[in-house]
Amino acid sequence: MKAAGIVVEYNPFHNGHLHHARSAKESAGADILVAVMSGQFLQRGEPAFADKWRRTEMALANGVDLVIELPYVYATAQASDFARGSITLLEAIGCEAFCFGSEQGAIEPFLKSRQLLNKENLAYQQRIHEAVQSGISYPKAMNEAYQEVTGGQEGFADLTKPNNILGYHYIEAAERISSSMQPLTVQRIGANYHDPITEGLSIASATGIRKAFFEGGSLEELSAYLPAYSIEALQNFAKEYGRFGSWETFYPMLRFTILREKPENLRQFAEVTEGIEHLIYEAARKEQDFEAFIGRIKSKRFTRTRIQRMLTHIFTGFTWEMLKSFKQPSYLRLLGMTQAGRQYLNAQKKNISLPIISRAADLADNRMGKIDIQASSLYLLGLGSSNLKKEFTTPPIYFG
């Protein structure tokens, strides 16, 4: 049985994801599709719109055979660490290929870019460093350095596009762990990442879809953009919690958490650097509303994503010290499987190089796993749930 891997957030699962899942399996000529999926907090530093169990259901209903949780440590990290964790897990579960969605749509430019940057690494890193020192954000610095190193020549990946950047880091990560997986990419189609929802198109961005939900758009209206099962799962989620995950929803607790700390103590949390703790504290003191709050902190130097990651770590109590203490994922937390997924696990047992964890209780003595459990509990409390047993009582979802 040949497995192909993808890296996903499904926040929530929509028609664009369906296209990606189908194309990935097809282009890899795979029998089953494995998704490494972020848990309750995402790479842009946000609480997930729906919890990881609902998002697993959506995945299994739409072509994914195995869902493995990307540990918090990687799921909320900057692109290179996010990619390293994801690719390591796909390799560990025995995938023969991995396939990412990209604006580029072809794999050669990524390989060519990777080759160049590998060669010019020192000059490239030096340029980035200089640009960051001049006061611009890291992504922008990276982009400027990249333009210089490629010298405007054709054939390289366009690393100004968010999915191309992630794609580049997957390639890099696979190379670094000497993965034998074949790298593949499929073209992202339809809406751009940040486009608001557009009537008549059958693909809309996850951002646009969430916005429509928050603004009270009917689920029926949204049915052009999401598979039926996604709508059902989201309806069930809303019924269960009475709300969706977002910083708007979590802000009262985030604000309490920030104001309870001395500003200087905020510096201990991962990604909080360079005096920004005072800005964060003062903004929390003044602002009742999340948008106004983050508006006070954002700057040319600190992107919204970067700040949101700091906020995520403050919210979950995840420190620099914890961040620096992890080198490798050490388990495969199984969130769900189809019948084909289960067959694959049984058939490939001896080719799977990390332990498969089906129950949270088995992570209770694992330092990285304890962080996943903690983040999940705090996410549930942020949603106003009082049932924290869920993490322990929810078995892997079986979609027969």
Added chain:
Amino acid sequence: MKAAGIVVEYNPFHNGHLHHARSAKESAGADILVAVMSGQFLQRGEPAFADKWRRTEMALANGVDLVIELPYVYATAQASDFARGSITLLEAIGCEAFCFGSEQGAIEPFLKSRQLLNKENLAYQQRIHEAVQSGISYPKAMNEAYQEVTGGQEGFADLTKPNNILGYHYIEAAERISSSMQPLTVQRIGANYHDPITEGLSIASATGIRKAFFEGGSLEELSAYLPAYSIEALQNFAKEYGRFGSWETFYPMLRFTILREKPENLRQFAEVTEGIEHLIYEAARKEQDFEAFIGRIKSKRFTRTRIQRMLTHIFTGFTWEMLKSFKQPSYLRLLGMTQAGRQYLNAQKKNISLPIISRAADLADNRMGKIDIQASSLYLLGLGSSNLKKEFTTPPIYFG
């Protein structure tokens, strides 16, 4: 102008407090009555039922002329420190007498007890220490030691009664600061401290009254037990926040705060000792409901009050280090005054030995004052308020 002082929480102000205020003024032959009142958190380790401003209004409407906030550091401390802070402030504002409510109802037994314990202090402390080591709670140990030292003789204060214990500590505190204030006591009448509300009696305990409120008893029914102005103030409070302060209300945020910390980090907060941090953490993990939560932590050794004080300090982020760094109150935070109160402040200026603070902004550089402001902000967030400016925008209440 002669001022008499009382130490109060008014949680909320009821007919028993009215009786105490009137008797205090009368027995001292005073022109004005000064109340040192706890802020947003109370000595039994609880968030106040209504905020300090509403409780100030109730006080001023019912015979108190000046309300001074007892800083958080003292208001949430064990009896001896609570008494030391309170008595120091009453002395600082120039009171010539102080008067506490007691089950005893006469001052001589307190003086006699104080004299004896002063003499037998070493033996007394030794007995307490031994009893605590044997695994019983501090109050119980104190009581046993006291029984031994007095040898069952008559004429001593009965220190098994909660208000007598506080009274004893006031006397002790006054002696330690060489206060020239005359100590007075008035008999507490009517309901016992923990009695639930009883129809037909015009005095009910604050605990009983709060219970009736929480259980949705009508304010009209309660009018037998509270002055009309108290009912009005509580109605306004409920209108403003949609709830009252209590651990039931604050538990979701407390629980989030506890579960966000590593258990061993909980030990840094004031009063958290001897491995109880693990009990607290596990109880928070398991219980959705405050009563069930504290039920898991309470023991023969740790009384509910003691645990609630730990929880208060965890909630507000108040550490052992902060607790140990304060020796003396350094300001008189004026929460409210009547016309007579204002006249007194003007007339006695040179006899008042600490600065009178009317605006929170003037405490922004005072370490003890910053803790009051922080505790007040977190209390407001616990109530679901998003307006944290209140502490800074509320001037002393003037009741003309």
